[in-house]
Amino acid sequence: MLKNINPLLSADILYALRSMGHGDDLIIGDANFPAETIARETTLGTVMKTDCVSTAEIVKAVLSVMPLDTFVDDAAGRMEIVGAPDEIPLVHQEVQAEIDAAEQQSWSLVSIERYAFYERAKKAFCVIQTGERRPYGCIALRKGVVGPDG
Numbered sequence: 001m002l003k004n005i006n007p008l009l010s011a012d013i014l015y016a017l018r019s020m021g022h023g024d025d026l027i028i029g030d031a032n033f034p035a036e037t038i039a040r041e042t043t044l045g046t047v048m049k050t051d052c053v054s055t056a057e058i059v060k061a062v063l064s065v066m067p068l069d070t071f072v073d074d075a076a077g078r079m080e081i082v083g084a085p086d087e088i089p090l091v092h093q094e095v096q097a098e099i100d101a102a103e104q105q106s107w108s109l110v111s112i113e114r115y116a117f118y119e120r121a122k123k124a125f126c127v128i129q130t131g132e133r134r135p136y137g138c139i140a141l142r143k144g145v146v147g148p149d150g
Contacts, residue, residue: 006061012048016126017066019044020143025124026066028058030091030137035129038118044126053130055137056094062128063102067144070105078109079117079138086111091137112140 005014020026024043029035039047050058068075076099078092088096092109099107112120120140121127130137 006064008050008053008058008061009065010048010050013050013062013128014065016044016048017062017143020066020125022143022145023069023071024143025120026062026141026143027121027124027127028055028062028137028139028141029121029127029129030055030132030134031130032133032135033127033129033138034118035127038121039127041122042124042126048126048128050128051131053132054094055091055130055132055134055139056098058128058130059095059139059141060098060102062141063098066141067146068099068103068107069142069144071144072142074110074112074140075142075144076107076109077112077117077120077140079114079136080111081136082114085113089134089136091132091134095139109139
């Protein structure tokens, strides 16, 4: 155990987050996300699993140690619902609340079409698969800069 580190952040996840650079993407996929297939194409090349953890819980944990990219408009994205791209399900509302609580500025989750989300995920640094069973619990987070003051 480490002091002041969210216990959901395993050694593998902490290693991946520390290894990411500014502008690298982290994909958080729900339980139905094709994480193994997608993760093989990422920089890390393997999926990290957080069974029994919701999407919002792991987003909160990640954002406790990783800032979002302030240089882009799509630093936080969500997989949009097929046929209802403007609908914001509860899982996305919960993630938005965690982003709002963690970040110093306002970030709105950008809507990403399902297959475009898969393509972004393949180019990501890494994938975390959660135990989230609600559909569309898939999020993309782009790492920002940790300044000299931490």
